[in-house]
Every structure is written in structure tokens, then in C-alpha cells.
Amino acid sequence: MMILRFLARRLALGLAVLWAAATLTFAMMNLTGGDTAVAILGGPDAMPTAEALAKVRAEYGLDQPLWRQYGDWLWRLVHGDLGQSYRLRIPVSTAIAEQIWPTVKLALLAGSLGVALAIAVALATANRKARWIAATASVVELVLISMPSFVLGIAFLLVFAFYWPVFPVADAPGLAGLALPVITLALPIAATLSQILRAELELVLEQPFILTARARGLSDAGVRLGHALRHTLSQLLTLSGLVFAALLGGAAVTESLFSRPGIGRLLIDATTATDVPVVVGVTIVTALAYVLSSLVVDLASALVDLRTASA
Amino acid sequence: MKARPGLCLAGSAFALLLAARLPGAPAAGDEKRPAAMSTAVHAFTYPHADYVETGRGRSGGTLHISVASDTGTLDLQTIAATNPKWLGRLLFDNLVYLDEHGAITPWIAERWDISADGLTYVFHLRDGVTFSDGTPLDAAAVKANLDRIVDPASHTAMTAAYIAPYARSRVVDRRTLEVTLSRPYSAFLNVLAQSWFGLVSPRSLAGPKAVLATRPVGSGPFIVASYRRQSGITFVRRPDYRWAPPYIGHAGPAYLDRIAVTFVPEALPRYVSLVSGQFDLTIDAPPQNAAAIRANPDLVLGNRINLGNPTRAITFNTTLPPFNELAVRQAFALAIDRAAITRANGFGEYRPTGAFLSAITPHAAPGIVAPGPDVAAANRLLDKAGWAARDADGVRRRGAQRLQATLVQVDAGTALSPIVVAIQADARKIGLRLDIRQVTAPQLTQIRARNAYQALGPGYWHTNTPDGLYIVYHGQNIANPRFTGQNTSRIADPQLDSLLNQARATRDPARQDRLYAAAQARLAVLVPAVPLFENHTLVAYHRHLRGMVYDTSHNMPFLTTAWLSEPRS
Numbered sequence: 001m002m003i004l005r006f007l008a009r010r011l012a013l014g015l016a017v018l019w020a021a022a023t024l025t026f027a028m029m030n031l032t033g034g035d036t037a038v039a040i041l042g043g044p045d046a047m048p049t050a051e052a053l054a055k056v057r058a059e060y061g062l063d064q065p066l067w068r069q070y071g072d073w074l075w076r077l078v079h080g081d082l083g084q085s086y087r088l089r090i091p092v093s094t095a096i097a098e099q100i101w102p103t104v105k106l107a108l109l110a111g112s113l114g115v116a117l118a119i120a121v122a123l124a125t126a127n128r129k130a131r132w133i134a135a136t137a138s139v140v141e142l143v144l145i146s147m148p149s150f151v152l153g154i155a156f157l158l159v160f161a162f163y164w165p166v167f168p169v170a171d172a173p174g175l176a177g178l179a180l181p182v183i184t185l186a187l188p189i190a191a192t193l194s195q196i197l198r199a200e201l202e203l204v205l206e207q208p209f210i211l212t213a214r215a216r217g218l219s220d221a222g223v224r225l226g227h228a229l230r231h232t233l234s235q236l237l238t239l240s241g242l243v244f245a246a247l248l249g250g251a252a253v254t255e256s257l258f259s260r261p262g263i264g265r266l267l268i269d270a271t272t273a274t275d276v277p278v279v280v281g282v283t284i285v286t287a288l289a290y291v292l293s294s295l296v297v298d299l300a301s302a303l304v305d306l307r308t309a310s311a
Numbered sequence: 312m313k314a315r316p317g318l319c320l321a322g323s324a325f326a327l328l329l330a331a332r333l334p335g336a337p338a339a340g341d342e343k344r345p346a347a348m349s350t351a352v353h354a355f356t357y358p359h360a361d362y363v364e365t366g367r368g369r370s371g372g373t374l375h376i377s378v379a380s381d382t383g384t385l386d387l388q389t390i391a392a393t394n395p396k397w398l399g400r401l402l403f404d405n406l407v408y409l410d411e412h413g414a415i416t417p418w419i420a421e422r423w424d425i426s427a428d429g430l431t432y433v434f435h436l437r438d439g440v441t442f443s444d445g446t447p448l449d450a451a452a453v454k455a456n457l458d459r460i461v462d463p464a465s466h467t468a469m470t471a472a473y474i475a476p477y478a479r480s481r482v483v484d485r486r487t488l489e490v491t492l493s494r495p496y497s498a499f500l501n502v503l504a505q506s507w508f509g510l511v512s513p514r515s516l517a518g519p520k521a522v523l524a525t526r527p528v529g530s531g532p533f534i535v536a537s538y539r540r541q542s543g544i545t546f547v548r549r550p551d552y553r554w555a556p557p558y559i560g561h562a563g564p565a566y567l568d569r570i571a572v573t574f575v576p577e578a579l580p581r582y583v584s585l586v587s588g589q590f591d592l593t594i595d596a597p598p599q600n601a602a603a604i605r606a607n608p609d610l611v612l613g614n615r616i617n618l619g620n621p622t623r624a625i626t627f628n629t630t631l632p633p634f635n636e637l638a639v640r641q642a643f644a645l646a647i648d649r650a651a652i653t654r655a656n657g658f659g660e661y662r663p664t665g666a667f668l669s670a671i672t673p674h675a676a677p678g679i680v681a682p683g684p685d686v687a688a689a690n691r692l693l694d695k696a697g698w699a700a701r702d703a704d705g706v707r708r709r710g711a712q713r714l715q716a717t718l719v720q721v722d723a724g725t726a727l728s729p730i731v732v733a734i735q736a737d738a739r740k741i742g743l744r745l746d747i748r749q750v751t752a753p754q755l756t757q758i759r760a761r762n763a764y765q766a767l768g769p770g771y772w773h774t775n776t777p778d779g780l781y782i783v784y785h786g787q788n789i790a791n792p793r794f795t796g797q798n799t800s801r802i803a804d805p806q807l808d809s810l811l812n813q814a815r816a817t818r819d820p821a822r823q824d825r826l827y828a829a830a831q832a833r834l835a836v837l838v839p840a841v842p843l844f845e846n847h848t849l850v851a852y853h854r855h856l857r858g859m860v861y862d863t864s865h866n867m868p869f870l871t872t873a874w875l876s877e878p879r880s
Contacts, residue, residue, distance in 0.1 A: 032751075035757055039753050041468040042390070042391025043752045043753070043756060044752055044759065046469055047391075047468055047469055047782075048468035048794075048795050049468075049471070049794050050792060050793045052466075052468055053795075054463075087383045088383050088524060088540065089386065089389075089520045089523070089524035090521040094521070098539065098540055099540070099541065158583070162583045165587050168584070169575075170377060170581075170589060170590075256577055257577050258580070259575040259580055265576075269381075269383070269541075272751070273383075
């Protein structure tokens with residue numbers, strides 16, 4: 001019962017978040033100026049007649065008052081219809097479906113690699129007697145965090161695709177084409193998570209129960225993996241959830257640099273072209289990713305807490 | 312759709328690509344020459360062999376192409392951007408084709424008769440042409456395309472504007488179509504040769520929009536096999552194709568089995584992936600890598616000038632202060648250091664020009680140029696016009712007025728913004744303070760419609776006829792509630808308008824030459840905008856790509872004749 005009530009509340013909250021995100025986006029796209037009908041007919045380079053503009057306004061309901069447009073849009077949304085893309089002339093759901101899988105693939109791989117690297121580095125460097133180990137790791141992490149992703153990406157492109165061509169440059173089938181974008185996205189994530197994780201581990205490793213474990217004759221690796229890591233899991237889960245959600249929103253810069261399709265680029269192109277239905281649609285999908293991942297994280301954390309308590 | 316002149320365009324705030332093997336750089340010498348009438352039909356030409364097949368190629372293989380941007384839709388009749396010009400040549404055929412000097416040659420229309428009043432065109436169509444869905448390309452199909460383009464419900468804003476004088480068509484018989492115009496329009500056949508006017512199967516036009524946008528059916532040498540948005544397009548050869556434009560000298564199907572296009576938006580990966588051999592050809596070679604491409608023995612750089620209007624450094628709003636004042640416009644033109652800005656932006660590949668038509672456009676008069684550069688003359692001009700006083704910042708004054716203006720440009724993060732920064736510095740040299748305001752494209756459309764700007768940033772207009780002058784500088788094309796025209800300088804000069812009207816009404820080349828020369832001379836005096844450099848297309852490819860010719864309308868690769876000496880799949 002508890003869990004059902006929890007889920008129901010989270011579901012309601014999630015829907016409210018989706019509605020708010022979509023409504024805000026709808027309002028901003030419609031209020032920030034520009035004539036949507038002109039944008040649909042080609043923007044500043046088009047030469048539409050008043051007649052053609054009127055037809056387009058009627059076709060998309062742009063001749064209706066904004067509250068009416070909003071109502072119609074919400075009604076269709078509730079029925080699962082995201083509308084038609086102005087620019088691509090296909091349903092928004094099709095446009096998103098075409099672009100979501102590359103984004104999901106990239107997000108899962110980059111997120112997993114980032115988290116795995118962070119755990120490995122933090123475990124290996126936390127609380128070492130030789131302080132330079134942690135210090136070096138920290139500096140490298142700081143550099144990776146501060147570096148804009150396109151700089152990192154360009155560096156990888158030049159080194160691994162140009163001077164030493166082991167990977168293809170542009171979107172290529174298979175894992176080879178994914179390697180560079182995944183690493184480019186994963187490194188800053190790994191660096192951020194590893195900083196937090198190391199600090200957390202260092203706290204845990206100072207705890208009395210660790211001393212007890214060591215006294216029982218557990219190896220250093222055993223202590224770190226078996227005891228210390230488990231105590232940082234819930235924080236790690238929360239952060240990983242945020243990371244995945246952010247990645248599912250698309251990584252436009254990385255997608256662009258490595259010529260990959262994806263939600264991020266779809267959003268940018270749609271924004272420039274005032275393709276309101278696509279912008280709103282992508283916003284809803286992104287918000288959904290956040291809602292779902294935070295739900296999963298909360299459920300998983302509850303699980304971890306139970307296990308920690310019983311350990 | 313009554314009387315809108317139309318034309319093609321070229322994305323105003325776009326990073327230019329192009330490039331051509333222009334002999335050397337900027338003929339700076341030309342720019343100081345006084346305006347003079349030219350009788351030459353062409354100012355600049357490319358070798359004949361660039362436009363026609365010179366030997367048989369070998370069939371087979373896949374051509375891998377990188378290109379900067381996706382078009383979003385393959386329904387090219389609805390597009391107002393220039394980037395898909397070369398794509399249209401893969402999928403579609405047109406009624407007519409140009410020769411390299413801009414004369415009309417047959418394509419799907421074998422021949423045509425034009426009535427003496429210039430209002431009736433009778434097209435006699437080639438027999439046996441079919442769309443890839445089996446529908447015959449006959450008179451009814453051509454009529455369906457033209458009617459669709461001028462239908463205001465079709466989203467075909469640009470193509471409709473180009474053929475605004477089109478009134479109706481009548482199918483005389485299967486192979487004969489009679490087209491009636493509402494007024495004489497000498498550029499009519501030229502624009503029908505443009506890639507945006509590629510003929511689509513009537514069945515495809517009548518089908519679902521999403522299918523038309525994704526897999527349009529044409530009669531061209533290739534067929535869409537798959538279109539993955541933002542990723543790429545794959546085309547396969549149509550084996551029974553045999554109606555390429557006779558002018559290019561190619562009979563039968565294309566040589567390439569397949570063409571795989573990948574969208575590579577960033578310049579550096581586009582260059583790197585070309586060098587690495589991942590791609591055989593890039594349609595958008597980055598100008599900053601042009602020198603390296605030229606130095607690479609495996610690669611060829613194709614740098615071509617586009618027809619139409621060159622890139623403008625600035626377009627003045629001639630209806631609002633301070634640029635409603637001729638002396639201020641002339642002074643600004645004199646202040647702009649064309650050669651220096653061109654060098655900095657074109658990496659030695661762009662050709663500076665002060666002319667109002669590109670050097671390869673028919674009836675371009677290369678000696679007729681906007682004034683400049685001459686900063687001393689600019690300052691004298693402003694002193695004489697009453698702007699002699701200066702305030703503490705060095706900005707000129709006339710009474711209570713300060714000589715300042717704001718330039719509006721789209722913030723597209725493109726290669727054009729360095730131009731604006733450079734002309735801002737040039738303006739300072741003559742005591743004119745120029746502020747820059749970056750806006751989004753939708754905001755710009757609104758600002759233009761409301762006449763709420765003093766000047767606009769760099770832009771160009773590509774079309775395959777000198778009638779581009781009509782689109783950009785004729786009084787009819789000032790944006791009004793009926794029509795969103797492209798005359799953003801809002802110049803409405805009766806003398807200029809009359810010259811351009813007459814040039815539209817006559818098909819006599821000698822007369823057109825005189826009229827267009829006079830129109831260009833008038834523009835050089837009025838300076839509604841300051842031409843800067845030619846609008847270039849830069850392509851680059853590996854030497855194993857052979858036989859490629861350039862499209863006479865767009866100076867982009869025409870791949871029906873292209874073949875691979877080392878085919879791969």
C-alpha cells in the first residue's frame with residue numbers, strides 16, 4: 001500500500017512537471033516574437049504572399065487567439081498527439097522517434113562509462129597514503145570538468161581520427177563510430193562524479209567500522225569494494241540519475257561535432273526555425289526522462305537503504 | 312499571386328562555402344575604376360569542360376559525400392534555402408537547362424515557342440520520360456507541378472514568387488503544354504531551370520505530405536533509398552534513366568550505383584573526414600582548410616562563383632535616417648575596405664567585388680561598381696554634407712544629430728559576423744558610429760516587416776538570372792502587407808524600377824544588356840547596399856572521383872556524369 005501511494009503521488013507530481021515544462025515552452029516560443037507563419041514558409045529568405053501566409057495560419061490554427069491554440073494543443077496532447085512539425089512536414093512523434101534511439105544509445109554508453117570510470121578512479125585514489133595520487137587525480141578531473149566539451153571533442157578528433165586515424169570522424173555504423181562521442185561525453189561526467197565519490201569515500205574510510213573490518217583481516221581492496229563503496233551507493237545513484245536524464249535531453253554540441261543525429265540537434269534546429277510543435281515535443285520527452293530517472297533513483301535508493309541497514 | 316517577381320535565394324546569414332579556382336585573388340584594381348558601361352555578356356567564365364562530359368566513365372560503386380546541413384524535407388519546391396540545389400539534380404528533371412552562358416537549352420522540353428507578346432509559352436515535351444513510380448512525365452504532369460507551385464496552400468513561397476507571372480497552363484495534348492503568363496517575364500525559362508523547380512510525380516504530390524517530404528518521386532537519375540534526418544540520405548541509381556539534359560552530353564543512366572550523403576555539420580570533421588577518405592566528396596569545403604586541400608596531391612578543390620547577387624557587406628535602409636541620405640551611404644561604401652575583409656574571411660579563396668551582379672551572371676557589368684575604398688573621399692563627402700563637427704568620441708555631428716546607426720543581423724554563429732565587426736571598424740574611420748544588434752531569424756522577419764531597422768548585416772541572393780536585381784532592388788519588392796519582398800534596402804527609384812521592368816519585358820539580349828548595364832550603373836550611384844565579395848561555393852573531392860560537371864544554374868556538382876576510378880561499395 002505504502003509503495004502504491006508513493007507511486008501514485010510520484011506519478012501525479014511527474015505529470016504536473018510535464019505539463020508545466022510543456023506549457024512554459026509553449027508560452028515562450030509563442031511570446032518571444034517572430035511570425036510563425038513566415039518561419040514555416042522559409043523565414044527571412046522566403047517571399048510569401050499574404051494569401052499564402054493566411055493559408056498557413058489557417059492550416060495550423062495560428063489565426064486563433066493564443067489561449068485557443070493552447071487549449072487545442074493541450075487537448076491533442078492529452079490524446080497523445082504531439083502535432084505536426086512545421087519544418088519537417090512529418091508528425092512530431094515520428095521526428096522524435098527517428099532521433100531518440102541514437103540519443104539513448106549515446107546516453108547509456110556515455111553514462112555507464114562515466115559512472116564506471118568514476119567508481120574505479122575514486123576507489124583507486126581515495127585515502128591513499130601517497131597524497132599526490134589523489135592530488136593528481138583531482139587536477140586532471142578539474143581540467144576535464146572545466147573544459148568545454150567541444151574542445152575535448154576536437155582534441156579527440158584531431159588525435160584519434162586525423163593524426164592517428166583509428167576511429168572514423170563522422171557518424172559511422174557500429175561501435176567504432178560511437179567511441180569518440182561516448183568518451184567525449186563520459187570523461188567530464190566521470191571527473192565530476194569521481195570528485196564527489198572520492199570525498200565521500202574518504203569520509204567513510206575514516207569510520208570506525210572500517211577499522212573493525214580491517215582488524216578482521218579484510219584486504220584493502222575488500223574493504224574498499226565491500227564496505228566503503230556500499231555506503232556511497234545512494235549518493236552515487238542520485239547523481240547517476242541526474243547524469244542520465246541530462247544526457248537523454250541530448251548533447252547537441254557532441255552530436256554536432258561527431259555528426260550524429262539526436263534529440264539535441266533536433267531541438268536546436270527546431271528552435272532556430274520556430275518549429276514550435278517539435279520544440280515542445282522534445283521538451284516533454286526531456287522532462288519525461290528527468291521524471292522517470294528520478295523515480296527510478298528514488299526506488300533504487302530506498303532499496304539500497306534497506307540493504308545498507310541490514311548489512 | 313498576381314505580380315510578384317520571384318527569385319531564388321540564398322540564405323542570407325549563411326556561412327558561405329563555395330570557392331572556385333579564381334585566378335588569384337581579388338582584382339582590387341577594378342574597384343577604383345570609374346563606372347563604365349560594359350557590352351561584354353560575361354565578365355568571367357569557367358572552362359567549357361567544367362560543364363559537359365568529355366569522355367565515357369566507368370559504372371559502379373558508391374560515392375560517399377559529406378554536406379554541412381540537412382534540408383529537413385526533400386520536397387524541394389517548398390524550400391527557401393540554397394543548400395539543396397545540388398540534391399535536386401539527383402532526384403528531379405526540369406523543363407529546361409541553361410548552357411554555361413545562361414542561354415536556355417532543352418531538357419524535358421525538347422523545344423518551345425514563345426508568342427511575340429511574351430505571354431504564351433508552348434512546350435513540346437520529350438517522349439517516353441517516366442517518373443520512378445511509372446507515371447509518365449507528360450503535359451499533365453508539368454501542369455500539376457506548376458499549378459501546385461502557385462497554389463498558396465502549398466508552402467511553396469519562394470518558387471511561387473519566382474513564377475508569379477504564371478497565370479495558367481493548358482494541356483494541348485500528351486506532349487504539348489501551353490503556359491500563359493499574366494505579363495511578359497524574360498526570366499521565366501531561367502527560373503524553370505533552377506533545381507527548386509524539379510518536376511515531381513503528380514501521384515507523389517497528391518500523396519501524404521510526410522511521404523513527399525521523405526521520399527519524393529521524381530524522374531531523375533537517382534531514387535531516394537533512405538532518408539534519415541540529421542544523419543544522411545542514400546540514393547540508388549535508376550537503371551532506365553536516359554534523359555539527362557542534352558547540353559551535358561551524357562546519354563543513359565548515371566555511372567554511380569549509389570550515393571551516400573552524410574550530414575557533417577562542423578567544419579573540422581568535414582575536412583578531416585575528407586582527408587581520411589571516409590568521404591570522396593564534400594559539398595561544403597571549409598574555406599579555412601582550402602589551402603591545405605589545394606596542397607594535398609590526392610584532393611581537388613572546386614571554388615565556384617554563384618550566379619545572382621554577390622555577398623553584401625551591409626544593406627542600408629534607405630527610408631530611415633541616417634541612410635536615407637545618399638552622401639552617408641556613399642561615404643560608408645567608400646570606407647569599407649573590401650579587399651582586406653575578403654582576405655580575412657575567404658582565406659584567399661573569395662573574390663572581392665563592388666559589382667551588383669556576380670561576375671558570371673549574364674549581363675554582369677564588371678566595370679560598374681560601388682565606390683571605394685577611399686577613406687579620405689568619404690570624409691570629404693561627409694564634411695560637405697554638413698557632418699563636419701565631431702564630438703569627444705570622434706563621432707560626427709550635424710546640429711543636434713549624431714552620425715550613428717544600428718545594424719541588425721541574425722545571430723547564427725556563422726562566419727559572417729567577422730564581416731560586421733570589420734565594417735564597424737571601417738565606419739569609425741569616417742566618424743560613423745555603428746552598433747550591432749543580434750536577433751533571431753523570426754525576430755528579423757518581424758523587424759523587416761515593421762521597417763524597424765537602419766541597416767542589415769551581410770546577405771546575398773542567388774538566382775540564375777540578372778533578374779535577381781529585380782528581386783533585391785525593385786520598388787515592387789519592398790515588404791508590404793500583401794507580399795514579403797526581399798528589397799530590404801527599401802530603395803524605390805523610378806529610374807531603376809523602369810530599367811528593371813523593361814529588362815523583364817524584353818527577350819532581346821542586346822537590349823537586355825543595355826538595360827541591365829544601366830540598372831547596375833544606377834545602383835552604383837544609389838548604393839542601397841555595399842557589395843563585398845562574390846558568393847562562392849567550395850567543394851572538395853578525391854582525385855578518384857572523375858567526370859563530375861557543374862550545374863550551369865547553380866555551379867554545384869551535377870553527379871549524373873560522375874564516376875569512380877576505384878569504385879568501392
